[in-house]
Amino acid sequence: MLEINSLNVFHGPIQAVHDIDMIVSEGQCVTLLGPNGAGKTSTLSAITGTARATGSIRLGGDQIAHMSVDDRSRRGLAISPEGRRVFANLSVRENLLMGGALYNSKAQLSAKIEQWFVQFPTLRERSDQLAGTLSGGEQQMLAISRALLSNPRILLLDEPSLGLAPQIVSKIFDIIRDLKAQGTTILLVEQNAAAAVSVSDYVYVLNNGVIYIHGQTDQFGHGSELMNELTGVYV
């Protein structure tokens, strides 16, 4: 579904990612692990088009590396970005409507939103509340729903556990596990190796902008051992 070759990502004059290759197959959940500053979010930014990059990015076989941000999203890319980035002064419902850019029929969009309300009853309760007043976990649910409303070919999830209490984190990851069971293709970026490894099929470990190691998750044993070994960081 997503194929990346020789990707280099730049922030101004600084190069954040050096020549990496990655594949996410349809229906897979692939995790990009790494400590702070490794280049994980930069990689996602390169995929969505918000950071300057060179190299090849193929979505469903089509080259998207030259496309604008909005075009890539319309091609089937959806992201729940770092920090959630819900529209704080819009209501929950309006945030979800923002996920409906590709819908031609208002009725269809409303029906789909209903489905998400069924999946996340908390969102229905708060549908007229301003998104900025939601808790971290609720915002994460909102961000994921917003992203999935467009029926994307691949969902990019950037650090969904960031700033959330352990109970909520496990709840969010239950959700991710459900999504995977429903066949959603997911590229997950995380620092929390244990949680991430529990949902994914394949892992890439990124550090200092290069891929240290990658492979099937079952090769790697318990996630935190993996992180300790490779980066010397206690998780």
Next chain:
Amino acid sequence: MDYAIQQTLNALSFGAEYALIALGLAIVFSIMGLVNFAHGEVVAFGGYSMVITATLLTSNPWIIMIGVMFACVLTAVVLERVAFRTVRGADLTTGLLTAFGVSIVLQNLFLLLGSPRAIAATQFIFLDKTITIGTIRVSSLQIYETLATLVAIVVLTLFLRKTPLGIAMRAAALDFEMVRLCGFRANRVIAGAFAISGLLAGLACIFIMARRGSVQPNMGFDPVLVAFVACVIGGFGSLPGAVLGGFLLGVAEVTMLIILPQSAGGLASAAVFSLVALVLIWRPDGILSPARNKGDKI
């Protein structure tokens, strides 16, 4: 009592006009971070379009009115496409100076292609009649102006709350990049903002022309200056702030005209500006500073 009503109507109609143009500025700034100095020239071009329409087509004022609205929207959207797209991501100063440059280009185009002197355009003067309600004598124009502005504000609010593009524009004012990541076309959102500012400018132009009766290359300068000030005291980028600022300025101006002795009438604008400076000292970001999206961003 009559005097009070007359002055209130004065303040309302002045304020309405300022609010209309200020809203046009605010909408573009809230989404793009661009201070559109050229907005005044959009109004001026509306005025020139009256002359063009009258010469080429018809003198029917209603058709000319439609022409004005059309001309203003067209100008605004074309300006965005031609001049402002290149500086879309740039910082405040770059955008401001670009808009500035565009404003000078347009003013001089009016000069070159039109005339340095005022050209008569009296088709809307019929709107300005003195009518008597009970014991009060008021100008019909002021009533139209106030009503039209209120209607425009209501329509705009409905648009921003109920339509997909409107919601996208509100979202874009909070986090433009995220709106693109959701798949909304950036160009469409921005063009929409400019089109709306054009519509508002067109409406203001009709009332301005009803009063002036003539067009001149630099006629857009004073309105945009006042609108600018209105936006700043209301909180630059905030739509309610623009309306508030516009009406506050209307009230301030009428108050100054009442308070100051006849001889110092010319000082009214200086006095208003001093008030503005005071407001800014008290609230440097304006009274209703626009909401910033809470998040990790500074």
Next chain:
Amino acid sequence: MMAYFNSDQRKGLMGSALLSLMILAIVGAYYIWGETYHARILYATFVNLLVVVGLQVFTGNANITGFSHAAFMGIAAYIAAICVTPAAMKLISLPDAPWGLNAFELSALVSATIALVITGLMGLATGLIIVRLSGVGVTITSIALLVIVHSIFLHRTDIFKGNQAFFGIPKIFDLPHITGLVVLAIFVARLFRESSIGLQLRASSDDEAGARSIGVDVRRVRLIAWVMSACFFATAGIAYSFFLGTISARPFYFNFVFLTVAMLILGGLRSVTGAVLGTLLITMGLELVRWLETGPVLIGVKLPQMLGLSGLLLGVVIVAVMAFLPNGIMGHREIEDLLHRKRQKGRKNDVSSYDSQT
């Protein structure tokens, strides 16, 4: 004495010297080949130069656009003019002047000093407000300043004569005086830019939060730059009065503001060389275009009269520069950086050569 200057300032001294040589060369060319009417154009250019360099000091280093320079210039011009004009003259031109303003006269030096001091104090007063505001707020407040001052000029005709000419100012300055002032201005602006305060200001313009976090008192450095620039504008105003013999309120308003801002951004607002370059280019360009506007005969073809062409091209220049060269022709470079590049090309193996980055 060189020990008082840091290494960047020493570079700045060299750069200023080079710019001054350029200026002197232009003046020299005038004396050798110039017609009498050229003197006026050259003088006006140098007055603009004083203003644009003053703009560079604040707007260029702080990256905040201010539009009030014409106001400061006007205030100083009027004060200097009123002080220095002989009482006899003033009784005719300002018959209704209050406070005995038409009953005294002072020497040029005292008049200039008074004008400079009062304008500087106004710079301080306005600066205290300005530095508390954010980018847009500065712009609007500076516009407010401009409009207020202009309204006062127009309204108090008993002191200022509004749009009518205040005449009878003795001609005190000529080309040598203003050349000296220009050279001084270039040195001062350069030394300020490379001083520690100038550096702090430039840092805060790129990243205000970052600068604060390393201990820069952003308000203080902005205030210093603002007051300094007000002094530059005051000097320009005084020089203007002392040469022209008559002044009115009209030039101290938006058209002049647009013109000088265009000069700064064409050359590059980040450097003093940019300020000088932009001024010279636009002045020459304008003279050429004004000649075209009159509908001259070019290669045997009579061109039509095109009023507004100069304004049009000025606007186009601003838009084009902002779109393609937002940092102007010079970008962040000063004149000595250009020379260094040339010298570097000749020195391939010198590892120790100073690498000046843009």
